[in-house]
Amino acid sequence: MSDSLTATTVHLAGEDGSRVEAYLATPGSDEPRGGVVVIHHLPGYDRATKEMVRRFAELGYDAICPNLYSREAPGADPSDAAALVRAAGGVPDERLVSDVKVAAAYLRALPHANGKVGVIGHCSGGRQAVLAACRLDLDAAVDCYGAFVTGTPPAEHPLNVTNLVPLLPQLRAPLLGLFGAEDKFPSPEQVAELDEILTANDKPHQFFSYDGAGHAFFAVDRPSYNVAAANDGWERIETFYAEHLGA
Amino acid sequence: MCTYITVKTDIDGSAKAPGGKWFRVTDAAAYFDHPVHAMAEHTLNLDLTDPAGGPGQRIALELTAASAQRVIDAIQEALDAAPAALKE
Numbered sequence: 001m002s003d004s005l006t007a008t009t010v011h012l013a014g015e016d017g018s019r020v021e022a023y024l025a026t027p028g029s030d031e032p033r034g035g036v037v038v039i040h041h042l043p044g045y046d047r048a049t050k051e052m053v054r055r056f057a058e059l060g061y062d063a064i065c066p067n068l069y070s071r072e073a074p075g076a077d078p079s080d081a082a083a084l085v086r087a088a089g090g091v092p093d094e095r096l097v098s099d100v101k102v103a104a105a106y107l108r109a110l111p112h113a114n115g116k117v118g119v120i121g122h123c124s125g126g127r128q129a130v131l132a133a134c135r136l137d138l139d140a141a142v143d144c145y146g147a148f149v150t151g152t153p154p155a156e157h158p159l160n161v162t163n164l165v166p167l168l169p170q171l172r173a174p175l176l177g178l179f180g181a182e183d184k185f186p187s188p189e190q191v192a193e194l195d196e197i198l199t200a201n202d203k204p205h206q207f208f209s210y211d212g213a214g215h216a217f218f219a220v221d222r223p224s225y226n227v228a229a230a231n232d233g234w235e236r237i238e239t240f241y242a243e244h245l246g247a
Numbered sequence: 248m249c250t251y252i253t254v255k256t257d258i259d260g261s262a263k264a265p266g267g268k269w270f271r272v273t274d275a276a277a278y279f280d281h282p283v284h285a286m287a288e289h290t291l292n293l294d295l296t297d298p299a300g301g302p303g304q305r306i307a308l309e310l311t312a313a314s315a316q317r318v319i320d321a322i323q324e325a326l327d328a329a330p331a332a333l334k335e
Binding site: 041042043046072073076077079080081082083084086087090123124148153154161214215216222223224 | 252276278281294
């Protein structure tokens with residue numbers, strides 16, 4: 001496997017007519033390969049997320065991350081864009097699903113695509129990855145500590161987020177869940193509830209919860225980073241995607 | 248976690264941008280969530296903005312919960328100490 005890759009900015013044709021900025025990384029080989037849609041977290045289309053996109057290309061996948069805030073704040077600093085969109089109420093679920101759909105189609109149309117596309121998200125993106133996998137034809141989904149897949153979101157605040165419990169029976173892709181045992185949102189109880197619902201509905205899934213790890217243990221630039229959990233988590237992701245997105 | 252909680256209010260005043268230029272601020276948003284820069288898992292984040300000026304017209308603060316409370320107390324003490332006639 002080559003570690004050569006190309007990373008660049010592209011623009012997707014949003015279903016609402018918008019031009020959606022996206023970060024694309026592709027391996028330097030001519031081998032057939034799967035694709036990965038990376039959903040950025042609530043803090044935005046930032047450097048850490050783009051590093052993950054490049055890592056998936058290094059692992060042999062075409063990877064893309066749509067800038068979910070490019071409509072409201074094109075070209076803005078990621079944190080400024082995140083603040084603006086947050087104050088405006090956040091990204092509606094319908095728009096998120098549409099943007100992931102367009103991004104997945106873009107990956108499937110690339111020259112070396114094998115037609116298989118997975119999705120991954122962290123934190124708010126973890127919930128959105130599950131949402132996308134319930135609504136779209138995807139081949140694998142990874143939820144990294146997404147809160148409010150189960151559980152009750154706060155009411156009476158501008159970001160109107162609902163849990164995904166009613167949608168879970170429609171999950172269309174195998175799900176890998178990576179969680180911190182010390183996390184409070186999602187709590188171990190909420191993870192257990194998700195596990196029970198998926199088991200009851202015969203939905204293939206694998207969950208791993210790491211002792212000593214809290215929320216955001218993959219975030220290399222934050223105090224929550226947990227080396228052991230992150231390293232094992234990346235290995236789980238590699239294995240999971242190799243199984244479900246391989247040529 | 249991302250708390251998703253955001254509390255907004257209208258404001259009237261001015262803020263000084265990193266470039267040294269003052270600008271009028273019209274909106275404030277407070278939320279307790281992941282910081283971008285502060286070395287804490289969660290902070291009280293406060294954005295003072297002029298949305299009409301674009302996403303970059305923003306003064307952003309990320310304060311630990313205890314720090315935020317001390318700032319609130321300091322502001323409250325300053326307001327309480329000011330003569331009522333000056334606050335009308």
